[in-house]
Amino acid sequence: MNYPVWDLTTFGGGFLIALVAVVHVLVSHFAVGGGAFLVLLEGKAYRQDNADLLDYVKKHSKFFMLLTMVFGGITGVGIWWTIALLNPAATSALIHIFVFGWAAEWVFFVVEIVSLFIYFYTFDKMERKSHMLVGWIYFISAWMSLFLINGIIDFMLTPGAWLDNHSFWSGFFNPTFWPALVFRTGISLVLCGVFGFVTAAFLNKPRLRQELMRTCAIWVTAPFVLMLAGGWWYFQVLPEPIQAMILTKSPEMGAYLQTLLWFLPLLFIAALFMALRLPQAVQKGCCFFIIAIALIYFGAFEFIREGARRPFIIHDHMYSNQVYLTDLPQIEKAGFLATARWTSKKKVDPANLLASGQELFKLQCSACHSIGGPLNNIKPLVKKYADAFGMDAMLNGLGKLNNYMPHFLGNRQERWALANYIVKEINGVDDPATGQPAVDMEEQSITIPKFAGAAAEYVLLAWNSTGMHSFSDSSPYWSLMPPGNTIYAQLVKRGDSPEIVTAGVDISYAPEPDFEHPEQQIQFWDFAPQLLGLDLIPGVGTAGKRVSGTMSLDQDRRAFLARDIPLVPYPAEGDYNPYPLLTITARDQASGQILATTRMVAPTATEMGCNNCHGGGWKVNGIAGMTATTSLDILATHDKNSGTDLVKRAQNGEPMLCQSCHADPLLGTQGKPGLLNFSAAIHGWHANFLTDREGSTACSSCHPSRADGPTRFFRSHHSQFMDCTNCHGTMEDHAISLLKQEQSAGKTAANRLLANLSPRNAASVAAIKPRTPWVNLPDCLNCHEDFQMGMSVDAFNTWTAASTDLYRNRRDQMDAMMCEACHSSPHAVYPATFNVLGSSRDSIQPLQYQGNDRPIGNDCTVCHTVQPEFEGHHPNSLRQ
């Protein structure tokens, strides 16, 4: 950053330039076409020997002179002054690159003024032919001004070969030069008809007035062909990314395009209307209306042309905020403030956090954003950020997925300073940096069921398959997962050679009384038909199970299974408890006699951190659940970025399941062809906003794994020396692995999400192995080679080959016990003493059967009445 920034706040965001430019372009184009209008009408008056018409031309030339030379001339200089104040770097670039273009334009400006004065002051005094010649000289000089400025203006949008060769001529005769010249010539002719209405309407000679209204109508409508052809050609020659910016990418463009599409035909129709025989009073009023229509139409065009350039002021050369592309490496290396000349804050420190943030806003944002002003007001755009974390994430992802804005330029501290300034000073949040507050969960005592030890006949093992079932609890708006906790049980008949019992027994499950009626806690059942196409009886889960019932036999795995039981983390009295307990009972089928009883935790969470960035806070006790505000903001963001109408659908009572469009192996949905699968989409998108985060902070921004949160779902001893990223990779690496798989499946959407992601713990993107979510996952044996003590904590990037290989689906080497039966669920493998509700909660069965919190089989006599001599389950299983 080379130049100081004029601190305008309210009137920032390009308001001044828009104000000056829109009025100037209207008058300046009139100044071009108006020359031809005057001379041609003058000639007509001579031919027809029409003194009245000649008198009109003279009067019109006075109006023309006063409007174009005074207002047009000075506002033209005004644009130059304004851009030099608002964007001196770009102005300087244009002045230096095109100095002789400007100088030549100045010569024509002089000729224009001389000829116009002579034309006006010698009316009726000069020989007719010479007088008309003076008029033509005026017109040609004015058109040459247009010719020259057109080249420079279009250079900003399409610099073309200039970017490589820095040649004046390449920049001037850039790709859009000729089409824009045709378009602008057309519009300048249209405008002289538009302004002609004004002087004509005030004529008091009815016949002449009527005749002139028709003439002006022809002047407006006939050049439409030229204007439209030029406009069409103009658009066609634009490079594809610029076309996309106009049509789809830019959020503000829609309104301007709409305006253009309405006001273009309106101008045509209004001109035809003016040709009708109307009372003079109507003509007088309407002539100003038609100027207003032309102003709005042309203003919309100019806004589109300017907007199409985003995020650049000179395409592919300089950003709108005056930063040269070539300066980016230096800024990345040294920081933005350190490389900016005009700031007194050279480095962010705790004492100057907000002041630095303000400085960064002024230097980087104020070129396009006002604070509370009429143009590009920043306030509504950042309103949802009540927390610097979310704002910081937004800045982190800025310009990466939608390139209508530049990336945030600067280092982490600078980004954090800017986020704090925006949230605190612009958004008025008193304490912006709190993040989510630490949650103290009250320990809940539990009763460990009794085990008869050597006298016991059966050992009943039960567990949850994934270690945590998160669901969004946002059913009225959308759902990314219905409630549904899948549990397994295996019943072992103790003995010298223990047997797995799969016949003649019923295994039932039941929650604590507080959790018996999930249908009274969440609205899922009201919307299940829309979300899932299922008409579920309230309280019944998607696989037909209630929160209590009998488990089904999974013959292949020699286990009992209850799929998707709709437990919710909300006990009846209204609190958040992500670890409800189930009592599992095995009964003899014939006699009904209880064979064994145990208890298990069925983890289920609604602590999805969407509100960290999407606003809205928590729905339940300030710690969990999705509010309407959060839910709708997510949909609005999706609608904005993907052109969907999810907000409208939700408001019409038709919420959608994310995975109905985005395929998901876990839910078994196929999604829409071409769209990314759900995991790739959601991680790929958000990874762009959560780069370079320490440890697992990116993960816990969304998942219920925050170390001081209410769920803390990583409960095993591994949590003491590892975090999510050891197995799943950093946010970037994780996303890359998912996106690469989609990319190789030919889904081009992955390219956009991948474009700005850099691998963290891999040498390159190529080094990260693609994976399908829920199928290719890290495995315990990545570290625990041959079931030995793990010597590494790096399980990332080696994936299971198929879902049958997943830890949760695998069995021991005898195909007898499931891994999870003895080691418990992923994220809570024994010893799992770090449950936020109490150290015993995830260890009920080891405590029940062994009196310790180690994996089941420590010792072997839990099931084996005689100590086994060989390692039947897996190598190293007899380790003491």
Next chain:
Amino acid sequence: MNPAALIPTADVIPVPWGWFYALLMVTFLLHILVMNAMLGGGIIALISTFKGGEKNLLVSREFSYKWPYTIAFAVNMGVAPLLFVQVLYGQFIYTSSILMATWWLSIIVLLILAYYGAYIYDFKYNALGGLRIFMLEFSVGLLLIIAFFFSNNMTLMIEPERWQAYFQTANGSLLNLVAPSLLPRYLHFVIGAVAIAGLYLAFIGHFNLIKSKIDRPTLIAKGMTYFTLATGVQILAGVWFLLALPQPIKTQFLGGNAYATLLLISGVLLALVALYHGHRQRPIATGVTALLLLVAMILLRDLVRVFSLQPYFHPSDLTTHNEYSPLIFFLAVFVIGLTLIGYLLKLAISCRKEVTK
């Protein structure tokens, strides 16, 4: 903070700096001539109206016809030097303009108002009657304010030492009021404008371009008197300006730098000669001397800038891209433009003669 650290990096220029220097000096001379006629003419018209009496009123009426042209050409002729000064000194003038952005941008609005005021004064001269003087005060007042902003910016751009003030006031409301040379510089320009405008009126008389009912000798006499009086006062203002310059710069003009000193001496001598011719009421001789004087003054003014910026920059430091074809294109356009203007003026003059016949 070191002022040098605040100076933005300059952009590359297409041809060696000397070209732009020459263009800047020539076009600035053109601008200053027309600007002086515009501003000084307005002041003379105002003084004449105040003084009253038939002849004085005719002077102001005569100028009313010319005022809109002079504004148009003052703006028009200002574009080129502003362009070339941005090429050579962009990093300075963009910066100083931003520091005083509110005032600087207000010039556009003030100018439009002054311009329309001048047109009203001309087109509605008779209809305005007693309100005429208010219209005149209005436009002249605005032009004087504009001139004051210009003096502020032209001094602020060459004094990076004063740019620190931005860190207290970033809203564009700074002026360079603390500069000791601001007021004498401003006066020097305004008084000079009155002198040149006097000469301009005398020329209108001398070449019989009169449109009002004033007679030639009166207009010439009035014009020459304004020139002579203003030039007399101007010498005093010039001395004040010189003395108000910072010591290191002053020293250069007072013997420290031979070229600067010689130029200053020639300026003073030319002023005395012009004063003499003016007193003798000789428009042509005075005109020629005054033109030379203006050239000397413009070169002196440039030297003040060069000396002020000496610790930081000289245009010869600029990197050159060496692309000559656009320059050739411009020179060709310039020749075509001059030819066209010549032709247009010929048409205008011949038609004027026809009418006179």
